[in-house]
Amino acid sequence: MTWKRLCGLNDVAENAVGKFDIEGIPILLVNYGAGYRAIPPICPHMEEPLEESGVVVRCILTCTKHLWAWKLDTLEMQGETEKPLKTYEIKQEDGSILVNIEQELVYEFDAEADDDDFFK
Amino acid sequence: MKITVQSKSGETAFSCGDSEAILHAGLRQGISLPYECATGTCGTCRARVVSGAVDVRWKEAPGGTRLKPEKGDILMCQTRARSDCVLKVASEIGIMESRPAPRRGVIRNIRKLTKDVARFDIDLSAPMNFEAGQFVVVESSHVVGGRAYSMVNFDTEVDLIELVVKRKPSGRFSDWLFGAQQGDPEVTVFGPLGRAVFRPREDKNILCIAGGSGIAGIMSILECATHADYFDSHKGSVFFGVRTLQDEFYLGPLARYVAASHGNLEVTIALSDEVATTTFHAHYPELRLASGMAHEVAANAMASGAKDVIAYVAGPPVMVDSTIRALIICGMPSRDIRYDKFG
Numbered sequence: 017m018t019w020k021r022l023c024g025l026n027d028v029a030e031n032a033v034g035k036f037d038i039e040g041i042p043i044l045l046v047n048y049g050a051g052y053r054a055i056p057p058i059c060p061h062m063e064e065p066l067e068e069s070g071v072v073v074r075c076i077l078t079c080t081k082h083l084w085a086w087k088l089d090t091l092e093m094q095g096e097t098e099k100p101l102k103t104y105e106i107k108q109e110d111g112s113i114l115v116n117i118e119q120e121l122v123y124e125f126d127a128e129a130d131d132d133d134f135f136k
Numbered sequence: 137m138k139i140t141v142q143s144k145s146g147e148t149a150f151s152c153g154d155s156e157a158i159l160h161a162g163l164r165q166g167i168s169l170p171y172e173c174a175t176g177t178c179g180t181c182r183a184r185v186v187s188g189a190v191d192v193r194w195k196e197a198p199g200g201t202r203l204k205p206e207k208g209d210i211l212m213c214q215t216r217a218r219s220d221c222v223l224k225v226a227s228e229i230g231i232m233e234s235r236p237a238p239r240r241g242v243i244r245n246i247r248k249l250t251k252d253v254a255r256f257d258i259d260l261s262a263p264m265n266f267e268a269g270q271f272v273v274v275e276s277s278h279v280v281g282g283r284a285y286s287m288v289n290f291d292t293e294v295d296l297i298e299l300v301v302k303r304k305p306s307g308r309f310s311d312w313l314f315g316a317q318q319g320d321p322e323v324t325v326f327g328p329l330g331r332a333v334f335r336p337r338e339d340k341n342i343l344c345i346a347g348g349s350g351i352a353g354i355m356s357i358l359e360c361a362t363h364a365d366y367f368d369s370h371k372g373s374v375f376f377g378v379r380t381l382q383d384e385f386y387l388g389p390l391a392r393y394v395a396a397s398h399g400n401l402e403v404t405i406a407l408s409d410e411v412a413t414t415t416f417h418a419h420y421p422e423l424r425l426a427s428g429m430a431h432e433v434a435a436n437a438m439a440s441g442a443k444d445v446i447a448y449v450a451g452p453p454v455m456v457d458s459t460i461r462a463l464i465i466c467g468m469p470s471r472d473i474r475y476d477k478f479g
Contacts, residue, residue: 062179073465074467078464080457084470098227098228124226
């Protein structure tokens, strides 16, 4: 378990996203007002960059490219979304957001594993 | 040839002729393969070839930029089978009610509407039923690859479809279409396609935001709605974005839809590169004129509150993207947004 400082509590505005690089691992912090989520910075659908295509409104993150969306407090998939978001564990400490990085989270189209991973 | 698709939904098999795209083969047999543009620009129909030989027609298709060819990734809309194939597709696959089909067609009545937009008809070899808002893929033996066009007209069992084409700099298909034609050019037409459809039974108010030639499918929706007396009991708002008044077209039909709507349909022409003038209203008192990008004008109107609305968005990809973004920020649920993005 490796906790790293991601950013300050106020570095990402409410209903906004911010992209950070922690030792070569890109992480998107999503501030949905009632809380935060740290996720890989790409949409699991077609690899759209969520720092550009992601919109946060009323606790829902929507990738505006093809309208995949997730409720941020429960991570429920919305509408026709077919894949869950992967999330890093986070905690708040001394005005900072810390993220627990065991390894980079990737969706299957990035995995170098064999084809059995294609559907995951 | 037999195509077997492995997906989250299990295995599905269908047959494929040697001169049709794998996507078309599946769709015409009712297999709901994933797609959006069906013309190589979006990348939604990607699949991985597990076994079998394939022939990729348009290797530089912009929708293929994220494919991993070394792993056998293809776009099904650009690929033909050369043997029995097994493919993997990373989405759910079911059976569709509607089945698109290939038809032969003859292009007629090409007429310029503006300096770079023309309308044309295609006479179909067999009648087609489609839903308002759908499109077809048109292919000519003179040009590689298909082009997607939304139907402008609406009716059942149509044997003639009206389409709109925007001439693009170095656009090979539009150059061919705008160029000197010997006789009436023959094409193949595959469709109907697309899920950005209007269904009167959904009983919702409608918001349509179109950029340029994207108005085509919206015209079909308005024709269908008007024919169904939909605006007797539902509201409709249309925002048609063009650069300047020189770029407008279809204002006559739009004005007639407004006039027939008992005050329930509003159509606003949004001018991105020109200040709205008042003389316009003398010609088209039924239509409104505004300055700004269509999505900004629409978002301002949305802010005043619209309930039970389904939004239809059509136009160039950048316009569609910014419009969807504006609608989401306005608080519209993603399930109520339908769009076509042909690229």
